[in-house]
Amino acid sequence: MSIHSPAPDWFQMPHGHERLWIGLALVWCLIMFAMMPFWHFKGKQNSTGESYSVTPAEFTERAEKFAQTNKVSEHNGIPVAEPPPGGDAYLLARMWSWYPVLKLRKGETYRLHISSADLQHGFSLQPINMNFQVMPGYDHVLTITPTHTGEFTIVCNEFCGIGHHAMIGKIFVE
Amino acid sequence: MSDLKPGMRRCDTTGLPVCLDAQAFIKLNAVMAVVYLLVGAIAALLLVLTRWPAVHLLDTAWFYRILTLHGINMLIFWILFFEVAVLYFACTTLLNTKLFSRKLAWVSFGLMVVGSVMTDYTIFMGKADVMMTSYLPLLAHPLFYLGIILVAVGTLVGVGNFFGTLYVAKRDKNYEGSMPLVTFGAMTAAIIAVLALLHGAIALVPTFTFSLGLTPEPDPMWYRLIWWGLGHQSQQVNVAAMVSIWYLISYLTTGAKPINEFVSRAAFLLYILFINLASAHHLLVDPGVGAGWKIWNTSYAMYLAVLASLIHGFTVPAGMEIGMRIRGYGRGLFGWLWNAPWKNPAFSGFFLSLVIFGFIGGITGVTLGTQQINILAHNTMRIPGHFHATVVGGTTLSFMAVTYYVVPLFFQRDYPMKWLARLQPYIFAIGIVMVSLGMSFAGTNGVARRTWDIDAAGIYGSTAHLMLGIMGVGGVLAFTGLLIYILLTVWAVFFGESNKGRAIFDWGTPPIVASQAEAEAAEAEASAGRAPGTMVLVMILLISFVVYYFANWKALADLWWVR
Ligand SMILES: [Cu+2]
Numbered sequence: 123m124s125i126h127s128p129a130p131d132w133f134q135m136p137h138g139h140e141r142l143w144i145g146l147a148l149v150w151c152l153i154m155f156a157m158m159p160f161w162h163f164k165g166k167q168n169s170t171g172e173s174y175s176v177t178p179a180e181f182t183e184r185a186e187k188f189a190q191t192n193k194v195s196e197h198n199g200i201p202v203a204e205p206p207p208g209g210d211a212y213l214l215a216r217m218w219s220w221y222p223v224l225k226l227r228k229g230e231t232y233r234l235h236i237s238s239a240d241l242q243h244g245f246s247l248q249p250i251n252m253n254f255q256v257m258p259g260y261d262h263v264l265t266i267t268p269t270h271t272g273e274f275t276i277v278c279n280e281f282c283g284i285g286h287h288a289m290i291g292k293i294f295v296e
Numbered sequence: 297m298s299d300l301k302p303g304m305r306r307c308d309t310t311g312l313p314v315c316l317d318a319q320a321f322i323k324l325n326a327v328m329a330v331v332y333l334l335v336g337a338i339a340a341l342l343l344v345l346t347r348w349p350a351v352h353l354l355d356t357a358w359f360y361r362i363l364t365l366h367g368i369n370m371l372i373f374w375i376l377f378f379e380v381a382v383l384y385f386a387c388t389t390l391l392n393t394k395l396f397s398r399k400l401a402w403v404s405f406g407l408m409v410v411g412s413v414m415t416d417y418t419i420f421m422g423k424a425d426v427m428m429t430s431y432l433p434l435l436a437h438p439l440f441y442l443g444i445i446l447v448a449v450g451t452l453v454g455v456g457n458f459f460g461t462l463y464v465a466k467r468d469k470n471y472e473g474s475m476p477l478v479t480f481g482a483m484t485a486a487i488i489a490v491l492a493l494l495h496g497a498i499a500l501v502p503t504f505t506f507s508l509g510l511t512p513e514p515d516p517m518w519y520r521l522i523w524w525g526l527g528h529q530s531q532q533v534n535v536a537a538m539v540s541i542w543y544l545i546s547y548l549t550t551g552a553k554p555i556n557e558f559v560s561r562a563a564f565l566l567y568i569l570f571i572n573l574a575s576a577h578h579l580l581v582d583p584g585v586g587a588g589w590k591i592w593n594t595s596y597a598m599y600l601a602v603l604a605s606l607i608h609g610f611t612v613p614a615g616m617e618i619g620m621r622i623r624g625y626g627r628g629l630f631g632w633l634w635n636a637p638w639k640n641p642a643f644s645g646f647f648l649s650l651v652i653f654g655f656i657g658g659i660t661g662v663t664l665g666t667q668q669i670n671i672l673a674h675n676t677m678r679i680p681g682h683f684h685a686t687v688v689g690g691t692t693l694s695f696m697a698v699t700y701y702v703v704p705l706f707f708q709r710d711y712p713m714k715w716l717a718r719l720q721p722y723i724f725a726i727g728i729v730m731v732s733l734g735m736s737f738a739g740t741n742g743v744a745r746r747t748w749d750i751d752a753a754g755i756y757g758s759t760a761h762l763m764l765g766i767m768g769v770g771g772v773l774a775f776t777g778l779l780i781y782i783l784l785t786v787w788a789v790f791f792g793e794s795n796k797g798r799a800i801f802d803w804g805t806p807p808i809v810a811s812q813a814e815a816e817a818a819e820a821e822a823s824a825g826r827a828p829g830t831m832v833l834v835m836i837l838l839i840s841f842v843v844y845y846f847a848n849w850k851a852l853a854d855l856w857w858v859r
Contacts, residue, residue: 124477124543124554124615125312125390132474132557138825140555140610143834147606150838151599154845158591158667161849166857167668171590173583231857242431242516244675248742248755252855253674255582257516258433262583267857275755279675279744281427282434284356287749 166267169254176261181237185214189222197223197292205232213276213291215243215256217283220276220291228295231267244280247293253279268295303394307705309799318388318395319706322381324405325454326702327789329377332412333692334782336369341775344731348768349751349761359748360425365416367428371530371687372447373412378695379485379537380404380454381702386482386540387461392470396460404454411446414439427746429523432503432516441504448493448500455486455493477560478547481540484564489533495525517584524575531683534691535605536567538653541694542612542646548701549643549805550636551619552612555827560611566604577665581674590667602662609654610834614827621818624810629829640803645697645721652725653690656732659841661686669848671855675746678739685732688774693725696781703785704800709792714801717784724777730770738763 136144162168176184188211192203202223205211207230214221216239226232236245236256243256254264276291300306304313339362345353354362388395395401418424423437430436462483465471475483499522505511543560546552554560576593579585620632637643660682664673673679700717703709711717741760743750750756750764795801810818 124547124552126476127471127473128477128554128557130473134556134558136556136559136825139827139831140559140614140825143610143831144559144603144607146838147603147610150841151603151606154602154662154666155595155599157849158595161668162587162591165668165853167671167852167855168587168859169581169590169668169671170587170859171583171585172859241434244744246675246742246744247856248753250855251676251740251742252671252858253581253676254671255579255674257583259515260517260583265859269856275753277742277744277747277753277755279747280431281360281746283425284360286360287356287747288752290753 172263172265174261174263175259176237178237178239178258181212181235181261182214182239184235185212185221188212193222194225202294207231209233210235213245214239215245215278215289216240218278218285218289220278220289223292223294225294225296226268228268228271231265234264234266236262236264241282242280243278243282243289246277246279248275248277250274255280268293271295301394307389308795308797309705312389313392314706315388315394317398317401318384321395321401321405322384322702322706325377325381325384326699328405328409328412329374329381329695330782330785332369332373332377333778335416336366336374337775337778337782339363339366339369340771344768344771346748348764348771350765351768352749354748356748357422357425360427360746361419361422363746364425364427365419368415368419368444370692371428372444375534375687375691375695376447376451377408379489379533380408380451382537382541382698383454383458383482383486385702385706386479387458387465390476390479391461391465393461393465393468396457396464400453400457400460404450404457407446407450407453411443411448411450413443414446415443418443429527430503431523432506432514432519435507438504438507441500441507445497445500445504448496452490452493455489458482458486474557477554477557478540478544480561481536481543481564484568485533485536485540487568488529488536492526492529492533495522495529499523499526517582520579520582521575521585524578528575528578531687532567532601534687536564538649538691538694539564539608539612541698542608542650543615545642545646545694545697545701546612546616546619549640549646549803550616551623552615553618553622553822555611555614555618555822555825559607563604563607563611566600566607570598570600570604577670580665580667580670587667594665594667598662598665602658605654605658606834609650609658609837610827610830612650613833614830617827617830618818618822620806621821622810622815623806623808624814624818625806626810626814626818629832632829635806637804637806639718640700640805641717641721642697642700642803644718645693645700645725648721648725649690649693649697652685652693652729652732654837655840656729657682657686657690659837659844660736662841663845663848666845666848669852671858672848672852673739675744676739677735677743677745680745681732681734681736681739684728684735689725689728689732693721693728696724697721699781699785700803703788703792704795707789707792708794708796709788710795710801711784711788711792713784714803716780718803720777720780720784722777723780724774727770727772727774727777731767731774732770734763734765734767734770738767
């Protein structure tokens with residue numbers, strides 16, 4: 123009688139089907155709980171949140187220096203930079219572009235630094251669908267290893283103003 | 297039941313006492329809620345007709361403006377006004393008590409109306425195209441923040457009035473023993489609301505003063521953390537209010553009996569205890585917060601709250617199964633379900649809300665909130681796909697369902713066109729399921745949320761377009777269902793036939809057909825804790841959950857390696 127006060131002896135332990143279900147549900151919650159630490163140690167895809175404090179101006183300068191020293195060609199007027207395998211790569215998000223275009227090698231590992239010069243942006247790598255938050259003031263470091271070759275598109279998936287949908291970047295993997 | 301106090305009337309249908317002050321404010325808050333529901337719904341229609349690529353209705357600026365309007369009106373205004381009405385009902389009628397303070401109720405209502413009008417005005421003027429979340433350093437006009445702060449303060453005053461009434465009821469011994477389960481559920485919603493609104497103040501007050509140029513800019517990461525203390529917990533308020541309504545409607549329509557009061561109450565308590573840090577699951581792919589923090593906060597906090605929902609997912613249908621069996625509908629595993637009052641819009645709305653919330657909202661939500669799986673889903677359409685199942689298919693549908701009792705009982709008016717009202721929950725539910733699934737699968741195809749155009753990226757194939765089309769058609773259908781609800785309700789409130797002095801129109805309640813012996817046998821089964829039909833249903837839920845969850849881990853394993 124959900125709308126009346128219950129009988130005085132309402133404090134009773136669950137029994138029957140209800141107890142069975144609570145047991146099953148609890149076990150399932152524990153399995154889900156265990157999956158995250160398990161994947162953290164055994165899985166290859168983890169968001170560790172590694173980041174360093176940086177001002178937008180500092181980061182912009184680093185990204186420009188990186189693009190100039192590692193420039194191998196141009197793509198639609200934006201420099202294409204190829205970082206050394208195992209080394210650092212920089213990606214600057216700002217309204218409404220990604221700078222520079224990156225050229226990576228399959229199977230090599232890179233420390234990819236991502237930050238924003240203005241608002242919050244979203245790094246969404248398509249078509250493989252990997253998504254990370256990009257924040258001004260935070261140098262977000264992703265230690266990535268591409269496992270597919272081809273042309274990949276970076277879509278901004280955090281609202282950053284009128285031209286947001288046109289904020290498209292590229293990563294080429296050989 | 298004790299004698300009627302002055303300022304109260306007895307309900308002609310249920311015999312329950314109704315406080316006239318509370319009744320007036322239940323009406324006022326419910327009417328404002330429905331006004332904002334309509335504003336949000338018109339916005340929703342414009343949005344689906346824009347994101348449906350074949351139609352692509354609005355221009356860029358208006359799309360983002362309307363998207364901001366939609367989120368704020370639906371998630372804050374519609375739901376908060378309705379929840380204040382639910383709170384006033386749960387603390388007065390069910391406890392046979394008068395509302396604590398008429399003045400506080402006016403203050404609360406006034407602040408909420410002024411604040412909500414201020415915010416909507418700012419959005420319409422194009423001064424606040426910042427989305428629901430208004431992530432810094434994206435900045436809106438100060439009036440936008442001030443409006444939301446006023447709504448929050450107004451709601452807090454209303455919640456205070458609720459607690460005052462609980463106190464008076466206890467002091468004057470207006471009820472015997474423990475408070476009813478529905479009131480208990482409403483109380484958990486109110487407690488979580490206080491926690492949520494305090495987070496809202498911590499996030500928005502410095503943002504407001506920053507927008508005035510008085511204080512330095514709050515750190516954007518700090519803002520995200522605190523903002524989600526509001527954003528997530530406020531959704532837990534909806535869940536607690538929705539579950540209370542499930543208990544209420546299942547009792548009114550099928551005579552449901554909680555299988556174990558202690559279990560149902562403990563599950564509500566889990567919501568309060570373990571939701572506080574679950575806002576972490578909005579920051580799973582953010583910089584600045586480490587993996588240990590992410591795993592810890594999405595595990596201990598979230599899974600115990602999930603456990604609570606899994607428990608309610610059993611106890612609500614089980615209570616209904618028991619109620620129906622005691623009435624004599626005990627044939628086979630599902631006789632109680634087939635014979636349920638499917639032509640009663642309150643019942644069908646409630647049951648569809650339960651199913652959509654559990655099967656689509658619950659399963660997708662827990663999966664998205666898994667630390668690593670979030671890499672696949674963050675800020676894609678999978679996120680709105682999830683919360684349109686929980687907040688719209690779950691909460692909004694349950695609020696609509698309870699209206700079919702609120703209007704006859706509190707406004708004392710009958711609904712016109714009963715046949716259309718009977719269809720309404722089905723139309724709305726089918727529409728919102730299509731919206732939710734269309735969004736979810738578009739998101740799996742990489743389509744971003746909060747984006748005006750997907751074709752600018754030049755990468756989306758026919759599957760993504762098809763899914764957005766399904767979302768579009770579903771959106772039109774859901775809007776139709778919602779419009780029927782609003783038109784019928786407004787008609788009933790203003791022009792409906794008065795039912796004063798007689799019992800309300802019976803939407804369909806299964807009559808008691810059990811003999812004394814049958815009813816006793818069913819009671820005995822129930823006290824042995826048996827609800828076999830429900831047990832089968834929840835096992836189907838669990839299996840679907842496990843399959844979906846591990847399918848996501850498998851998809852995750854195909855991604856680039858990342859640390
Ligand atoms: Cu952007």
